[in-house]
Amino acid sequence: MLEVKNLQVVFPNGNEALKSISLSAERGEIIAVIGRSGAGKSTLLRCINGLQAATSGEIILDNENISGMGQQQLRLVRRHIGFVWQEYNLIERLPVITNVLTGRLGYNRGLGSLLGYFDRTHREIAINSLERVNMLHRASFRADRLSGGEKQRVSIARAIAQEPKILLADEPVASLDPELSLQVMSDLARVARDVGVLTLINIHQVELARQFADRIIGIARGQVEFDGEPGALTTSVLDRIYRFDHQLTPVVSSVTQFEAEANSA
Numbered sequence: 001m002l003e004v005k006n007l008q009v010v011f012p013n014g015n016e017a018l019k020s021i022s023l024s025a026e027r028g029e030i031i032a033v034i035g036r037s038g039a040g041k042s043t044l045l046r047c048i049n050g051l052q053a054a055t056s057g058e059i060i061l062d063n064e065n066i067s068g069m070g071q072q073q074l075r076l077v078r079r080h081i082g083f084v085w086q087e088y089n090l091i092e093r094l095p096v097i098t099n100v101l102t103g104r105l106g107y108n109r110g111l112g113s114l115l116g117y118f119d120r121t122h123r124e125i126a127i128n129s130l131e132r133v134n135m136l137h138r139a140s141f142r143a144d145r146l147s148g149g150e151k152q153r154v155s156i157a158r159a160i161a162q163e164p165k166i167l168l169a170d171e172p173v174a175s176l177d178p179e180l181s182l183q184v185m186s187d188l189a190r191v192a193r194d195v196g197v198l199t200l201i202n203i204h205q206v207e208l209a210r211q212f213a214d215r216i217i218g219i220a221r222g223q224v225e226f227d228g229e230p231g232a233l234t235t236s237v238l239d240r241i242y243r244f245d246h247q248l249t250p251v252v253s254s255v256t257q258f259e260a261e262a263n264s265a
């Protein structure tokens with residue numbers, strides 16, 4: 001279903017965010033991606049979504065090679081990729097139901113979509129998605145009236161309304177308190193299981209990863225350091241994933257140098 005082969009991303013400033021990532025995943029798997037800040041988790045998801053171009057390597061989603069695609073093709077593929085953002089990315093002034101319907105935009109072509117008109121099938125899918133996250137009672141609320149946890153549930157509904165082949169979530173609970181984090185992760189995992197969609201979740205809370213994912217991928221320094229069941233994530237493995245990266249030291253010294261230069265100027 002998803003095949004990532006030797007994925008490398010080097011940014012124009014020479015920063016190698018991903019060194020060589022390889023993984024494969026099947027329909028229905030729920031995978032938590034963990035790792036230190038800067039390990040490359042977001043870059044990996046952005047590559048799968050086609051928002052970030054790979055320097056080398058391949059990403060194959062459902063037999064289509066995403067890494068070699070132009071913008072137009074990517075737009076078509078992206079309608080099958082659900083994305084849940086840390087900051088929800090809802091259209092704040094619009095009602096909840098309209099926000100969820102935007103998940104159907106990729107399927108709603110022509111004049112209808114320009115006028116914001118969605119036929120019955122689209123509406124039924126949107127309503128069904130809201131029901132899955134227990135938010136149907138808020139369908140006519142403006143998005144900016146919702147609490148953080150409710151907003152994230154709506155954004156999960158929007159992603160599910162896309163009927164995605166893959167669902168990507170980049171730190172979906174990082175803006176929520178511990179209790180809500182638990183609830184929203186639980187909703188996300190339950191909905192993903194119900195619809196059987198392959199799901200990748202970047203997350204900093206290791207305990208939530210263990211609790212809700214079938215599989216955990218630990219990334220360190222742009223490489224896969226661990227890939228296995230939550231039960232195999234021992235403290236020594238965690239130490240390897242979260243170990244202080246001595247390679248970062250030169251960055252610190254160049255900042256010091258920069259400050260010294262600034263002071264002497």
Ligand SMILES: Nc1ncnc2c1ncn2[C@@H]1O[C@H](COP(=O)(O)OP(=O)(O)OP(=O)(O)O)[C@@H](O)[C@H]1O
Binds near residue numbers: 015037038
């Ligand atoms: N546009 C960019 N140009 C240069 N370097 C970048 C760019 N975007 C990200 N990076 C660097 O790439 C590395 C990986 O970043 P990424 O955002 O993927 O990490 P992350 O694991 O998601 O971190 P966090 O947990 O803080 O979200 C970091 O060193 C980051 O500074």
Ligand SMILES: [Mg+2]
Binds near residue numbers: 041042043170202
């Ligand atoms: Mg990130």
